[in-house]
Amino acid sequence: MNKTRFRLLVFFMSLSLLGIILVQLYWVNSSLKNSEEQFRFHVKEVLARVAYKLEQREIEAFFKVYDDYKRKNDKLPTRKELLPFYDRYNAGDKETVIYSDQVTRDYDEVFFEKDKINNLVRKEVPKDEPVPTKSITSLSVADDADRAMMFKLVGYLQDYRDNNYIENWITKEQLQKDIAAELTLNGVDTHFEFGIFNKDNPTRLRSSGLKQDPTIILRPILEFKEDTSPYMLAVSFPEKERFLFSSILGITSLSLVFTLIIIIAYLSAINQLVKQKQISEIKTDFINNMTHEFKTPIATINLALDAIKNPRIYEDPEKVQRYLAMIREENKRMHSQVENVLQISKLDRRELDIEKDATDVHDIIDVAVEHVGLIIEARQGTLTTHLDARRTTALLNDVHFTNVLVNILDNAIKYSPDEPVIQVYTENVKDFILIKVRDHGLGMNKQTQKKIFEKFYREHTGDIHNVKGHGLGLAYVKRIIEDHNCHIYVESEKGKGSTFIIKMPLIN
Numbered sequence: 001m002n003k004t005r006f007r008l009l010v011f012f013m014s015l016s017l018l019g020i021i022l023v024q025l026y027w028v029n030s031s032l033k034n035s036e037e038q039f040r041f042h043v044k045e046v047l048a049r050v051a052y053k054l055e056q057r058e059i060e061a062f063f064k065v066y067d068d069y070k071r072k073n074d075k076l077p078t079r080k081e082l083l084p085f086y087d088r089y090n091a092g093d094k095e096t097v098i099y100s101d102q103v104t105r106d107y108d109e110v111f112f113e114k115d116k117i118n119n120l121v122r123k124e125v126p127k128d129e130p131v132p133t134k135s136i137t138s139l140s141v142a143d144d145a146d147r148a149m150m151f152k153l154v155g156y157l158q159d160y161r162d163n164n165y166i167e168n169w170i171t172k173e174q175l176q177k178d179i180a181a182e183l184t185l186n187g188v189d190t191h192f193e194f195g196i197f198n199k200d201n202p203t204r205l206r207s208s209g210l211k212q213d214p215t216i217i218l219r220p221i222l223e224f225k226e227d228t229s230p231y232m233l234a235v236s237f238p239e240k241e242r243f244l245f246s247s248i249l250g251i252t253s254l255s256l257v258f259t260l261i262i263i264i265a266y267l268s269a270i271n272q273l274v275k276q277k278q279i280s281e282i283k284t285d286f287i288n289n290m291t292h293e294f295k296t297p298i299a300t301i302n303l304a305l306d307a308i309k310n311p312r313i314y315e316d317p318e319k320v321q322r323y324l325a326m327i328r329e330e331n332k333r334m335h336s337q338v339e340n341v342l343q344i345s346k347l348d349r350r351e352l353d354i355e356k357d358a359t360d361v362h363d364i365i366d367v368a369v370e371h372v373g374l375i376i377e378a379r380q381g382t383l384t385t386h387l388d389a390r391r392t393t394a395l396l397n398d399v400h401f402t403n404v405l406v407n408i409l410d411n412a413i414k415y416s417p418d419e420p421v422i423q424v425y426t427e428n429v430k431d432f433i434l435i436k437v438r439d440h441g442l443g444m445n446k447q448t449q450k451k452i453f454e455k456f457y458r459e460h461t462g463d464i465h466n467v468k469g470h471g472l473g474l475a476y477v478k479r480i481i482e483d484h485n486c487h488i489y490v491e492s493e494k495g496k497g498s499t500f501i502i503k504m505p506l507i508n
Helices: 003-073 079-085 114-124 144-162 172-185 240-247 249-309 317-348 361-371 373-378 398-414 446-451 473-483
Strands: 094-099 108-113 193-198 201-206 217-220 231-236 357-360 382-387 393-396 421-429 432-439 487-493 497-505
Touching: 003 079, 003 144, 003 172, 003 217, 003 231, 003 240, 003 249, 079 144, 172 193, 172 201, 240 249, 249 317, 357 361, 357 398, 361 373, 361 382, 361 393, 361 398, 361 421, 361 432, 373 382, 373 398, 393 398, 393 497, 398 421, 398 432, 398 473, 398 497, 446 487, 473 487
Parallel strands: 382 421
Antiparallel strands: 094 108, 193 201, 193 231, 217 231, 357 393, 421 432, 432 497, 487 497
8 A cells, every 4th residue: 555545545534533523522512402492491391380380379378368258257358358468468657578689689678668558559459349259260261251250350369469478378498399399290300599589689489599690591470461470480500501411421421432432443443554554664674684685695605606616616625615614604694594584483473482491691691792702803893791790590591592692792783883892791680680781883762762672673774784684683582581581671872872681580
């Protein structure tokens, strides 16, 4: 897959994922709006039913006064005759009425004189007629006589309302109970505040938490057909947003879970695509390196064979032996490269059987140093050892652990552009022995340090073949180290060299 197709694929996949997320957000927002509309509709129904209950209670309270008068006086009272039985009409010369111009202010005292109330009542009381004895429920019959009786009853109720405090026939607890019951029936199970206002002024019938709030829902109550009642029933819901969100929480959570799964799957797919692309590039790099490294020994072998065929060389045993040794060394070099590939493959499949014995770590270091001694001399470099550890016995496989150290030393030599200067240190830390291999070569940046133990990975330094190798040496080192229950890590700085540190448990 070329870069353009890969980028287009990632772009369209990202665009699709973004579209899915936006659709989900739009759906959640629409669901919240629909829930709020339904919420307001249910609350308005609740207020309508509560208003009806208040009207019924007022009528019942009025008929209680009406029936008491009729029982005591054995006749039907007129509107005027009932006036002395109302609280406000019978109030003293100065009666305290509690009002407030806003919900959050303290109550102010307003005084009404009895004469003013009397004058107001006299103006509103029409001719003296008794109210019919029918109940309010029986007045719903749509005949002319009952309509006339209803209009007369409205006048009585108007007197009762104008001359009574609403707190006399309804309590705050009853009002709260009525509202809560209706809200529960409509599935609105959340905290609410309530109150009754008289001409925008709150009465005593209100909850302590009711505050001036634009989300308050109002409904007129105790209305007559002839005019509009000054009373308003108010309800607010301080936790409305939480309640609305909880109503769609289940389906929203499910939607978010599925969206999260899609996002994780998308990121995983992108990650796999990037890894596959990187693996493809690394494998191509590996094949190029292997081809390059095989071409050189093959060419050397062919030249040596051609030279041996020369009669003059063939008759010189010393030269023949020299060319044969050259062929043998190049053959061993190719065999070593193939063996590294096979060992890595076996480690991946966990088929490599590694037997471990108690061995002196310093002896393994001496053998590894001897292996690279000739290469150091050829490069006119130096390799010094500082074996300061006093406890050196560990459980290891001498062959594979020797290969580990040889690979690390060979790596230090290859990445030293000038004469290699290498030091090997050992020290004891508690029940461990630390092996440090330090060079003064090219060094590595932080990104390279994280990847050097990955299979096929090689740091590019401009010319891909300026340092021979195929990215398997340190991967092999990592696998063997892990099989020995050891740890390996690297400390490096670009241009100042690297230090490979192996931490190995000792045998007590």
